Structures are given as structure tokens and as C-alpha cells.
Amino acid sequence: MMLPEPRRRPGPRPALTVLLAAPRGFCAGVDRAIRIVEEALKRHGAPVYVRHEIVHNRFVVEGLAAQGAVFVEELDEIPDDGRPVVFSAHGVPRSVPDEAMRRRMFTLDATCPLVTKVHREAERHHARGRHILLIGHAGHPEVVGTMGQLPPGAATLVQDAEEARTVAPPAGLPLAWTSQTTLSVDDTAEVVAILAARFPGIAGPAKEDICYATSNRQAAVKGIVARGAEVVIVVGAPNSSNSVRLAEVARRAGARDAVLVQRGAELDPEALAGCATLGLTAGASAPESLVREVLDRLRESFEVTVEDVVVAEERIAFRLPPALAAE
Template identity: 70%
Template sequence: MIQSDTQAANKPSLNVLLAGPRGFCAGVDRAIKIVEEALKRYGAPVYVRHEIVHNRFVVESLERQGAIFVEELHEIPDNGQPVVFSAHGVPKAIPGEAERREMFYLDATCPLVSKVHREAEHHHARGRHILLIGHAGHPEVIGTMGQLPEGCVTLVEDEEDAQRVQPPADVPLAFITQTTLSVDDTAGIIAVLSERFPAMSAPAKEDICYATTNRQAAVKAIAPRAELMIVVGAPNSSNSVRLVEVANRAGCPKSIMVQRGRDLDLAVLDGVHTVGITAGASAPEVLVEEVLSKLRERYALATEEVVVAEERITFKLPTALSAAEA
């Protein structure tokens, strides 16, 4: 459905293709609600280890409500207040340390990331060495590798890694993946590994999450029609960075990332008649609205939403907060 601005006389027109779905996924929505419900139930402060999701707008909003973000548990005083683990997941040593200190913790790990953790444990229990497809240093990768003893998981970042990786000899193999990767890139890496190690075990169900897949599919549907793709997201958000890459590969001449409307330099729109807009899974819709408001400063917008999937998935809050949820 195409909607046109009605208060834009004398402004040049701009076609806007809005990706659907975009923005928050169920795992991000759950993680934010965990912090908010903990604040309501237990009062401030609530401590959060690492950014709850990779978006400064979200983090700063929670800080204003009383959340305190830390990188490690040793930064948290023994005052009995809750600590929340981020949506990306944590190594097993982290809840172990929290239990030793008798901390009350809430695990906001996305259930789809937890699924990958359980897969890793399943393969390890069956004596398989695991090849993890993902990006070095990303919190999700650190958390997944930290589910098992050191040396049980080998990280594979790209097809070059897949060509040269040398897992332990005479040990059965399995692969798992980070949930926020490029669908196409991952398929190429898996193809290389499968050719080299045909007996390698695969996940029963693809590890890349539904939200990542759907957002990339929407960008692919828009990219050939757009002269510029604007991705609302954060530079440390893996799924947002992937959307920029997907847009370029899918035929959009230029794609950029902005964290919010005020970061958009309208000069980049010079000569552009059709722009695509999407948002990473940790970017709230209010930031997309900011970008649209910024565009309206110069243009009369004709907006079309391009929907490739409907998302109705929700995840329950932890049992400790279930009464607060009700």
C-alpha cells in the first residue's frame, strides 16, 4: 500500500520503500521486557552485564529507568539487586560465578541462541568436535564457545577459513552457526565445509534465526528498486551490519547505516528518487520514524511497505518474572 504525504507542497517527491519485517525481534523484545519488569518488581538499580541489545537508544532508555550496565560481574556490589545477562548469551562460567556469589540473576539470552548452546552440548556429549560459523569477538560467539571446555570448538569466519581449517584428526565433526549471520555467506561457508568433511553433522534446524532471515529477505526484495538503502541500526550489531551488506549484493547502488534520524545527512539523498529503509533486530520503530521525519524536512514522501513475512513469535519471560508479566 502506498501512502503519500499530504502536507508537503512545493517539496520534491521521494519514494520510500519500507522493509517488512524490520526492527525488533521476539528475542530483543523479551530481553528489554526482562530489564523493565525487573526494575518494576525489584526497584533500581538493576545491573545488566553487557549491553542488553546492541542499540544505544535502548540502553540509554533503560539507564534512565535505573539500569546499570557493566562489562563484568566483579563491577557489581553484593547488594542483593538483580543482574541480567544480555540477549546474546554468556559463557557457562558467568552464571557459575553469579551462583558462587549468591547473586540473583535473570538470563535474557534469546531462546534461539540458547537452542544453539544446547546443540553444542549435544554434539560434545557425542564426542564431536564443533565448527562454529561466526564472527570472532562477537558476544554471541563468545557465549557459545564458552558453553564447552576450551579446544572443543573451532571458529570459522569465512570461506577462506573453511578452506584451511584443520580440526582434530579422526574425530567426528558437527557445525553450528551464530544466529545473526548473512544467510548467503553462511550457505557458502557450509558448502565448503560439507565438501571437505562430508560426514559432518548439521543442525536439525537452521541456526540463523527467523528474524535475521526475514529482514534479509525484505532487503533483497527492496534493493533492486532502490537507489539508496538506509539501515537503522548500530555498528556493533551483527544483524544490522549484515543488512547493509545484503542490500549492496542484492543490487542497491549504495547502502548506509544510521543509528537515528539526526545522524542522516540529507546530502546523501541528492539525485535519489527511491530510497529503501529497514532496521536491525535491535532497533526500535521510533528510530525508523525519526528517519522518516528527517526525510520529510526536505521531501514529500510516497511510502510503500514491502512485506515478505508476518512475524507473530513471542517468547515468555523467565519464571521469576512471570507474576510480574501477569
């Protein structure tokens, strides 16, 4: 896709301070998932099949497709030709690897290890006879994957505080809660508090389920708003849960507006007229190149000064599956 040529305003451009949130962009789980597809293509050539978008960013998906990745929604779209099949970072129901094994497919699991942790946690609660209240968004692939680790009826979805106040789990069973990894930290804390008040003794995870990257990126957004960001731009896809949550967090933290864009060409600088201090971040599945596009777009209309706002440093890295480990 060709980007439009930069358009410079005639005359002096207004000054704009951009507070650049850190951490932002790719997390360790996203980086690992993309590397799995790239390494599979390098070792085995094209095509490499990927069930669902490997991460929720169409530019990442299009880039991998250009290298030979073929994205499908279900295994029945994949021929029995022995080619590698990658499961996305969001995780899959247990039925998917079971079907792949039945068909003797060569599979590579790109599920984020922190999502896998939630799967194992849900299984342990179920094994102990607990009914699980899963905090998450209906239809999100991660929620579908987590609920798919359990027998039908073993978990009940709780999407928000309102549902937490009214949910009616099966009577007579001990309860446990777990959550999607990409939720709002504050919203989840509210839901958990309601569940704990309604169901004393409900078990929770030994360590919170919302992943470090989600927590850090939300804290960074609060940091740039606290530093005076009037508007926050979030680079990310509309189907990316963690990106949408960042925009919500910005508004709740006090920004007068938050704008979700997928790349620089989508940004209308005219909509920022009168804004002197802008916040900029990116969801965990958005590459840094798209952040740079947004900065370039802003420079077409403003005299931009960039200031980094760092709230945490991330040094976590996840290993590739054994089948792709360095030989």
C-alpha cells in the same frame, strides 16, 4: 539528546518514494530481553544490573539506564547487595552463571531462546564426541557465549569462506557445525557448502541456526531492492551484527549504496540527491521510533511517499523467565 529543528528546503521538494521493509526492527528475543529489564525494575526498583549491553542499541541502553539499569561488562563490577543481575540477549559463557551462583546472586537470564538452542546443540555435539566448527565473528558476545559452553579446544571458529577452505580441525574426530544466529544467510550457506565438501559426513543442526528474524529481515531487504530501491538506509548500531549484515545484503542484492545510521539526526539528506526510490529497514535491536525519526528527517528535504513491502509476518513471542512471570 535534542534533535535539530527540521530544516525545510525553500521551494518545491523533490519526490522520494520510500520502500519500507517488513519485517524490520525488534524481534521476539530483543523484545523479551528489554521486557525482562523493565519488569525487574518495576518489581524490584533500581538498581538492576545488566551484564553487557542488553541489546546492541545505545538508545535502548540509555533509555533503560535512565530508568535505573546499571550496565557492566563483568560480574566483578557488581556489589554483593542482592540486587537483580540480568544476562544480555546475546548469551554468556557457562563460567558467568557459575560465578553468579557461587556469589548467590539473584540472576535473570535474558539470553534469546534461539541462542540458547545453539548452546544446547553445541553441547549435544560435544557429548557425542564431535569437534565443533562454529561459524561466526570473533569477539562477538554471542560467539564468546557459545564457545564458553564447551571445554577449551572443543570448538574452532570459522569466520568466512576463506577460513572454511583452510580450517584444520583436530584429526580423527567426527565434526559438526553450528553458527551464530545473526549472520548473512547467503554467506553462511557458502561456508556450510565448503565445509560439507571438505568434510563429508559433517553433522549440522536439525534446523538452521540463523534465527527467523535475521532471515526475514534479510529477505525483506532483498525485496525492497528488487522493487527498485537505489539506496537502502539501515537503522541500527555499528556493533549490531544483524544490522551490519543488512547493509551488506542490500549492496549484494544490487543497491548502489547502503547507509547504516543510528537515528534520523545522523542522516544527510544531501547525500541522497538524485535518488528517486529509497529503501528503509531496521536491525532487530532498533526500536520503531528511530525509523520514524529517519522518515521525519527525509520529509525535511523530500516530498515523501511511503510504500510497505511485506515479505513475512512475525507472530512469535517468548515468555519471560519464571521469576518475572505474571503473578
